[in-house]
Amino acid sequence: MPPAPPELRISVGNVASPPHRAIAAVTRRVLEAHGHRVTSIEAPAKQLFGLQVRGWLDILVSAWPTAPHASPSLRTQNSARVLSPHYHPRQVWAVPPYVPTSMVRTVADLARPAVVRHMSGIIAGVEADVGEYSAKVLAEFGLDVLGYSVVGISEAVLGRWVRQELMDRKWFVVQLLRPHRVGTAHGLRPLEEPEGMLGEAVAASSVISAEGLEHVHPDAVTCLENLYLGAEGIEEIDALVATRGFSPLQAADRYLSNRPGLLP
DSSP states (O other): OOOOOTTOEEEEEEOSSHHHHHHHHHHHHHHHHTTOEEEEEEOOHHHHHHHHHTTOOSEEEEEOTTSTTTHHHHHHOTTOEEOOOSBOOEEEEEEOTTSOTTTOSBGGGGGSHHHHHHEEEEEEEETTTOSHHHHHHHHHTTOTTTTOEEEEEOHHHHHHHHHHHHHTTOEEEEEEEESOHHHHHHTOEEOBOTTOTTOOOOOBEEEEOHHHHHHSOHHHHHHHHTOOOHHHHHHHHHHHHHHHOOOHHHHHHHHHHTOGGGOO
């Protein structure tokens, strides 16, 4: 495989959040393995799509092509290529690792009398994530009449609240968009909810601009097309960042070293 011209630099953009940084780090290593140098850009999603439309961003990492701010940009970029998803983020309810699986494995188990006696009743989540779906789940399983309520708070407050609840060894429930740093850092266990009542999983894919497709090594494009980390892979990378002090690139290197088939 001939390498890309060494002077050819590829710009890669991602949102400044742990899952996106994990994908961006792996993407960078894939590009470097095919001879590219990488310029990294972190910005809000809407701004990144705008940069790509204007031709200033080659690869937008871990985008949500179905998001409202993404659709107009993708329509403008008729020749942009949306790769296969790297993972599928979805809303989950999760409990502390010390809550026995034998007692609480599914969302429905929260209604068991023995579980109700232990739980605080507060289901905390980030304000932007809790809403109509959460209320439907409460009603469907009769959790609202058992004293459960969903509370939307900020990311910072959620993190502090979870840490305090864990220190006190309390039983509690959080709603998270998995993968999420709070869940990864504290080993929170997602509950099974087979009906998908918290909403469908979203496809998180990278988008390569038409100009980027002209410059990125074809084998690198193929490698990125086939790159699926899943929530588990991203959590593995982010756990090294959150609990071991690794940088995202160091964590990606550790992840890739255990999966030699992902790089040439």
